[in-house]
Amino acid sequence: MLFIKRFLDQVDEKPHLSAVADQLREITYEQLCSRARRAARVIAKISSEVMIGVAVNKSADYVVSVLAVHLLGRTVVPLDSHCPISRLKQMITSVDLSLCLVSRCQEDKLTDMLQASIRLIYIEDAIGEEDANDNAESTRSVEEEAPAYVVFTSGTTGKPKPVLMPYRALNTLIDGMAKATEPRGTTLLYASQGFDVSFQEIYATLCYGDRLLIVTDAQKKDLYALTEQLSKERVTRLFLPTSMLIPFVTFSLYEGVTLFDLSEVIVAGEQLKVTPIVRRWFKSHSRCRLINHYGPSETHVVMTCQLDNEPDDWPDLPPIGQLIAGSDAWLLDERLQPVATGCSGQLYISGRSLALGYYGMPELTSKSFITHPLTQERMYNTGDICVLNERAQYEYKGRHDRQYKVRGYxxxxxxxxxxxxxxxxxxxxxxxxxxxxxxxxxxxxxxxxxxxxxxxxxxxxxxxxxxxxxxxxxxxxxxxxxxxxxxxxxxxxxLPQVGGVRPRLSSNYVEPQGQLETLVCELAAECFGLDRIGANDNFMEAGANSFTLISMLAELRHVLGHSFRQTDLFEFPTPRLLCGNVQRSKEAPESKNSIASDTKRKLRSAAIHNTHGRMRGRHA
The missing domain is CATH 3.30.300.30 (ANL, C-terminal domain)
Known part of the structure; x- marks a missing residue:
């Protein structure tokens, strides 16, 4: 069934139930649909262009914008404001974009760039006030082969490649996520606007009568704020980049946070690794399922693997899964011949989930989307090397080319x-x-x-x-x-080794002094994958990124019992500066972070001792 029709059915059946909640408002299915229909009518009056840019910050208005475009049967081109302006310009040019939805609270720099290139519609004006036409039918007939959205992937030319995903592919995905008769739940909108998982989060929620919760980017990057929202809003389903799973469960365990309502964690993006701490978290959340999704941007999700049984029995490297309905897979050699059972081959995908190709790039499209020599089916060359195991599950074994998944992208x-x-x-x-x-x-x-x-x-x-x-x-x-x-x-x-060995930095190596500095340096080295970090080494120069910094904050909060802010590692970017800030905070008479009892001191001392032991074991 057409996913937008599924959504409209929910509007008819559950008009007064909450559909979307952000930091400012909570709106019902009826209100969401009315706003989207008003915006759709404004777009239709202004332009007949198929491609509609959406540069609205992640909010209820962003969801309204996406729905408005799809009610018209047109194509959403999501533009993430966190991308550099120069890259956004490349995206706009690559798809010949001429119309874009924006918000009045958008950054001036982004709005000025867009205004100089294309026509803008402010979503606040498009939504306008309620009127008598709100319930008028605004859905256009949609061809399944029409493009529903564009996502941009990395390309060898130095420019992003625009992938055209048809309504057919999104319909197939949402059909495959049909719910059994379960209680109504809440899904977190975690993915960035430019990531295809965001469409999955939106429609897998709104097409089945659930509630979509939107968090700010600041909350998303701060595990304390994120888990607080998950608990407070009783989130039942969470989509995460695979690389965020370990930091997330580590923080939850260390902080003693139990997410009683969370029943499903779905990961995708990189190879899933089940570590002892992942097993421990899911044992403590026995009602929560861990599900691994697989699919490149050119197919979206085509395989899924739900980890059953006890977490102690889960494999360290789970399979990428079994095919979902509507997709086929082939393991072929370099001559496009099937490989023998149990042998590794290059993975090709065919079926209803395939993209239309790369917009404006016919040569690259014909190179990546080829015809199966025997079945004559159109199929996509993923570049992934896989093996089909005895349970008819595909196992990931590596890459054929120089494409890699980094933090899900x-x-x-x-x-x-x-x-x-x-x-x-x-x-x-x-x-x-x-x-x-x-x-x-x-x-x-x-x-x-x-x-x-x-x-x-x-x-x-x-x-x-x-x-x-x-x-x-x-x-x-x-x-x-x-x-x-x-x-x-x-x-x-x-090539000279990098990682494992401290790189050459702008500062000389300075030995940490005292237990606190030594602990922070060891934690930083552990999280960054280095043999050592000096007391005056800059975290960012040492190779930190957003994910490793999140992991480091989780470890520090647990071991030191200090409520670190997300910005502390940028304001105090060396172990010595960070430790100085912690000491000052503890010495302040009214500090809520001071350790006030012998019991707490003993607990933290034990935690520090255990952490040192764990690290020595890993480096041995």
Whole structure:
């Protein structure tokens, strides 16, 4: 069934139930639909363009905007305001966008850029006031092959690739997420606007009569605020990037937070790793299911694996799952011939979930979407190497090319290299992906005209203004030459090691002093995947990113019993500065963070002792 029809059925059946809640308001299904219909009529009067940009910040108005476009049977082009302006310009140009929905509370810098390029509609004006036509039918007939949304993925040319996903694919996904007769629940809208999972979160909720809860980006990045919202709002379903699962469960256990209402955690983006702390959390939340989803942007979700039985029996690396209805998979060799049972092959996907291709890129589309030589089906080359096990589940074994998932997003390493070379600061460069600490990290090796000069900070500044945060390298390393093997190909084995060993930083290594500094340095090294961190080392220079900083905050809050703010690691960016702030806070007479009893001191001392023991075990 058409997903937008499913939503309208819910409006008819449950008009007065809460549909969407954000920081400012909570609106019912009837109110949500009325606002979307008013906005749809405004869009229809102004333009007949198929592509409609949506640059509204994540809020109830963002959901209204998406619904309005889909009520018209048109295409949502989500524009995440957190992307650099230069990248947003590339996105707009790549799809010939001429109309965009924005909000009056948008940043002036973004609005000015959009206004200079395309026509704008303020969503507040489009929603307007209630009128007699609110209940008038505004849904247009929708062709299943029409594009429902565009997502942008990393590309080898240095420019984002616009993937056109049809209504057919989103219909298939939402049909596959049909609920049994379960109590009404609440789903968190966690994913960024430019991430395809956001459409899954919205429609898997609104098409089945549930409630969608929207959190701010600040709450999303602060595990304390996030878990508080999950508990307070009684969230039942949570979609998470795989790389956020371990920080999330670690914080929850350390803080002693039990999320009684949470019944489903769905992860996707990178290979799922089940660690002891993941098992421990799900044992303490026995009603909550862990579900692994798989699917590139060109197919969205095509496989799912629900981890049954006891958490102690879960595999360390679970399968990516079994096919959902409407999709087919093929494991083929380099000649597009089926591989033998139990052997690894390159994964190809066919069926109703396939994208239409890349907008304005016919050559790249024909290269990635090919015809099966036997069945003549159109299929997508995922580039993933997989094996089909005896339970008819696909197991991920690696990549065929230089695409990697970093914090849930696909990154084409060549795109980062193109951006580096565009800086004019280096002669040559190479980006590699490596599993360091808790996440997949990008390492940039570069050769520069002046070998005695370190361009790391200049390169980072250039890239931060060009690429989204998840594409930024965590480590920068100047080298004399890019190493080659006898065949003239790059020999990554000869690259100097980065990660595991403290990189060369702008400050010399300073030994930590005292128990507190030593603990913070060890925790930072553990989270960043390094052998050591000095007392005066800058966390960001040492390779920290948003995910490893979240993990570090969770560890620090647990071990020290101090209510760290999300901004503390930026305001006090070295272990010594951070420890100084903690000491000052504890010495303040009215500090709520001071340790007031012998019992608390003993508990924290035991926690510190246990943490030291755990770390020594990992580094051994």
């Amino acid at each position: 696909r990154v084409e390493l060549r795109e980062v290299e193109v951006a580096v070379l565009a800086s004019g600061l280096v002669d040559d460069c190479l980006v590699v992906a490596s599993q360091l600490g808790l996440t997949t990290s990008l390492i940039l090796y570069f050769t520069a005209p002046e070998r005695g000069q370190d361009f790391s900070l200049s390169l980072h500044s250039h890239l931060a203004a060009t690429l989204p945060e998840y594409m930024l390298p965590s480590f920068y390393r100047g080298i004399a030459d890019i190493p080659l093997n006898q065949n003239g190909k790059i020999d990554t084995a000869k």
